[in-house]
Amino acid sequence: MIVQDAKGSRHATTTSRPDFQIIAKTLDQAKHEELAMELTINDTSYEVQSDGETPLLWVIRDELGLTGTKFGCGLAQCGACSVLVDGVVTRSCVTPLASVVGGRITTIEAIEEDEIGKRVVEAWVDHQVPQCGYCQSGQVMAATSLLKENANPNDDEIAAAMTNLCRCGTYNAISAAIRDLAGETKEG
Amino acid sequence: MKKALAILLVVLVIAAAIVAWFVTRLPSSPFDGQPRAEISNDLVARGEYVARLADCVACHSTPDSAPFAGGLEMATPLGSIFTTNITPDPQTGIGNYTLADFDRAVRQGVTPDGARLYPAMPYPSYVKLSDEDVRALYAFFMKGVEPVRMANRANTIEWPLNTRWPLAFWNVAFVESGRYEPESDKDDLWNRGAYLVQAAGHCGSCHTPRGPVMQEKALDETNGNYLSGALLDGWYAPSLRNDHNTGLGRWSEDEVVQFLKKGRNAHGVVFGSMTDAFNNSTQFMNDDDLAAIAHYLKSLPGDRERDGTPWQYDAASNEKLALSNRTDNPGARIFMAKCGACHAADGRGKTPWIPPLAGTTSSLAPQNASSVNVTLNGSGRVVTDGVPDSYRMPPFREQLSDKEIAAVLTFVRTSWGNTGGPVTSQEVRDLRERTDPASSNPIVLQMR
Ligand code: FES
Ligand code: FES
DSSP: OEEEOTTSOEEEOOOSOHHHHHHHHHHHHTTOOEEEEEEEETTEEEEEEEETTSBHHHIIIIITOOTTSOOSOSSSSSOTTEEEETTEEEEGGGOBGGGGTTSEEEOGGGGGGSHHHHHHHHHHHHTTOOSSOTTHHHHHHHHHHHHHHOSSOOHHHHHHHOOOOOTTOOHHHHHHHHHHHTTTOSOO | OHHHHHHHHHHHHHHHHHHHHHHHOOOOOTTTTOOOOOOOHHHHHHHHHHHHHHTHHHHSOOTTSOTTOOOOEEEETTEEEEOOOOSSOTTTSSTTOOHHHHHIIIIIOBOTTSOBOOTTSOHHHHTTOOHHHHHHHHHIIIIISOOOOOOOOOOOOOTTTTOOTTHHHHHHHHOOOSOOOOOTTSOHHHHHHHHHHHTTTOTHHHHSOBOTTSOBSOSSTTSTTTTSOEEETTEEEOOOSBOTTTSSTTOOHHHHHHHHHHSEETTEEOOTHHHHHHHHTGGGSOHHHHHHHHHHHTTSBOOHHHHOSOOOOOGGGGGGGSHHHHTTOHHHHHIIIIIHHHHOTTSOOBTTTBOOSTTOHHHHSSOOHHHHHHHHHOOOOOEETTEEOSOOOOOOTTTSOHHHHHHHHHHHHTSTTOOSOOOOHHHHHHHHHHTOTTSSSOOOOOOO
């Protein structure tokens, strides 16, 4: 549940979903410290009450309801949970909240507000990349981050940077889309 | 001539009789002859705390057994021994032990029938326990532990190598006699810390190097080998002395306390066998005792010659991770694909939740067992105050080949100022085999 305070920042409070309540209760019993933290996500500032250890992904999905970012493995193995932190691809399932306070977080919901992100999405549509789509928000994040680091990557660099998994095997379409974009982007 | 032979025979018989007496003799206990006393609840509670300090449960249980019912397998080069049932069940446990019997087993390694225990039971450390702590421990095991009927498993060492009486002589050579004696020129905090580390904590069982007959090379701070780091059971237990690189040199006393209480601090997170020590023992120690342990450990000087040039972070390595540079550097490339998301692209981790790889003891120690082992097998569940950790190292056994693990660990152990040095595919292959429970040559615990 999200509430807006007088200054216009939105607050996340624990949702009423039972699984989350159980987790919250356990943390409480364990005397973990709950901190008020300010997060900047998609240029909106949120005040979140949570343990500094909590994975960013939990807050993004369960508390803020931004469900475009997916939970795959929770172990930094698949990349489905990728977001951008200050423009760099980051696996949010292994990102403790306290480590991103002060950073600028971008999720798939706002990727088209980013110049490069917008082009990546267009190329994805042109190439009809997604199959089931589950991994794709993470793939788009990884591709955007890659093109920000290197506007004209060669095939080797694309392979080295695009390490997210796709169960549907869209790897060829992903590289084709990025190859199209290579050299096109002006910034980076 | 005949007479000389006869005398020799008599002498030999007498000598044999003395040896036989000596090796099966029940050593004396201060509790000998004391009548069974009423056990108060207070004493039981105190004993439970001592059992936490001594981490009895770590060995005298298996993950599937009831607490203290025994059955954990420990290996020797000659065969396996199994830990015993120390619940108060009269038939299969220690329910019939008197306080003196219990004392002899814990502090001297001798069972009530005069048999010698293998020193896998850390009685060379426990011998230093105070009388009050032994009395409390006994109270806990008699009244605070549920009796469990579970017969002890027979050891698999064959005759004559399973003969245990010669251990009586091993004990004479390597076990100090007597309780911990406070050092008069040190303060109470230091003495309490020394007592906890040397006696119940038995830290040296893993962290002190062992000699040719498996004896710990030192049992207290008077010798520089004490707690100077050792290889055991496929892990490198680092130095607990003030060594800048491989020990606690860069840790403050508060950080030592935090590590033992929360399982993590800015320098690292428990892994390997230390996970068990943390889950079952150190987090239950009270703040005063943790402060005492930290104070004592921080008083142990490091050894610059063994430890090498003090580590300093070197940011130049991050260049190798840039996209255009890592395409033809397999170690750097695997690091970014598999490790960087958690341990961060600058190797500094996300502390205190996810440990750094830059400057940690496992990246600086020449012994690379811990680096290889944790990469192959991941880390265990760290449970703090009943809550499992949010972040855990996954095993890469199935994902990465020997060559790939060697490449990425070589990158880690030679970057950011790390001086641990390269890892070879052969080393990975060996540990891969020995940490696979299905192999014919697995590592079985020797110590915890
Ligand atoms: S869910 Fe984060 S990497 Fe798989
Ligand atoms: S599109 Fe289905 S997992 Fe990638």
